[in-house]
Amino acid sequence: MLMCRDLARIASDYIDGELGPMDTVSVKMHLLMCGHCRTFIGNLRHSVDLMKAHSSQHVDEELVRRIDERVTESLNARNSDNGKSY
Amino acid sequence: METATHQSDEELLIQGLKSGNEADFRKAVRVYTPGMMAVARYYLDNSTAEEAVQDCWVTVIDAIQNFEGRSGLKTWLHRIVANRSKNHLRKAKREVSADFSETLDPELANRFRPNGRWATPPSLRFDEDAESLMENGALSDCLDQHLATLPETQRSALMLYEAHQHKSNDVCNILDVSASNLRVLLHRARQKIFIMVEKFQETGEC
Numbered sequence: 001m002l003m004c005r006d007l008a009r010i011a012s013d014y015i016d017g018e019l020g021p022m023d024t025v026s027v028k029m030h031l032l033m034c035g036h037c038r039t040f041i042g043n044l045r046h047s048v049d050l051m052k053a054h055s056s057q058h059v060d061e062e063l064v065r066r067i068d069e070r071v072t073e074s075l076n077a078r079n080s081d082n083g084k085s086y
Numbered sequence: 087m088e089t090a091t092h093q094s095d096e097e098l099l100i101q102g103l104k105s106g107n108e109a110d111f112r113k114a115v116r117v118y119t120p121g122m123m124a125v126a127r128y129y130l131d132n133s134t135a136e137e138a139v140q141d142c143w144v145t146v147i148d149a150i151q152n153f154e155g156r157s158g159l160k161t162w163l164h165r166i167v168a169n170r171s172k173n174h175l176r177k178a179k180r181e182v183s184a185d186f187s188e189t190l191d192p193e194l195a196n197r198f199r200p201n202g203r204w205a206t207p208p209s210l211r212f213d214e215d216a217e218s219l220m221e222n223g224a225l226s227d228c229l230d231q232h233l234a235t236l237p238e239t240q241r242s243a244l245m246l247y248e249a250h251q252h253k254s255n256d257v258c259n260i261l262d263v264s265a266s267n268l269r270v271l272l273h274r275a276r277q278k279i280f281i282m283v284e285k286f287q288e289t290g291e292c
């Protein structure tokens with residue numbers, strides 16, 4: 001018998017469809033009988049959606065500025081090298 | 087048609103990078119640096135990771151000439167960062183340490199009775215959809231705050247899988263973890279986010 005704690009252990013695998021067929025059936029049976037676990041799975045799924053929507057992983061402007069500078073420097077160095085070789 | 091436009095967007099960008107177009111480099115740096123940092127932070131501390139990502143961009147200027155587009159640009163860049171970061175680690179004779187032994191977050195584990203049933207079940211259903219929830223700046227900040235406190239290994243796995251939408255075997259490759267260990271990292275990170283959102287919804291506080 002799958003208990004709530006067992007279900008909590010494999011909940012991500014269930015959400016991602018990574019469980020084997022037997023385990024998937026056990027989880028589905030448990031969810032039919034257990035409202036708490038239905039809420040848990042729903043909320044965990046919701047947390048996943050939140051992470052996906054949270055693509056605002058704010059760009060570190062300072063780092064981007066430093067990289068832009070170095071890239072520009074290297075591009076210029078390369079262009080002037082190419083110029084010499086002609 | 088959708089995908090066709092997307093493809094040509096990336097192809098145009100790659101062409102621009104190959105011809106050394108500065109504007110295209112700026113665009114690419116802005117788009118791809120956050121994901122590259124997620125990769126580097128798996129292996130390295132923050133300042134070493136920043137250096138590694140900067141160095142990568144400089145090598146990309148030449149390396150892009152050999153890019154054949156078999157993988158997407160993102161995956162290609164992430165692999166370059168991963169290799170460079172792994173070299174760093176090797177030279178420093180260090181290893182990534184992560185705990186793969188327990189799949190349940192300790193805080194969540196405490197919410198079950200000894201018989202395995204819930205003692206403190208989830209109290210309410212998160213029912214607002216994710217997009218409108220993220221318009222709540224406070225929740226977004228709270229999420230950032232909690233992401234920052236996750237172990238680097240969990241955070242990187244979560245970012246690459248969820249936010250950058252890599253497939254599992256790409257993430258395994260880039261982070262050098264087995265499929266089952268990736269599952270542990272992901273699940274541990276998701277439980278933390280779950281606990282955070284639950285508290286936020288109950289109390290309105292982070």
Ligand SMILES: [Zn+2]
Pocket residue numbers: 003004007030034036037
């Ligand atoms: Zn249950």
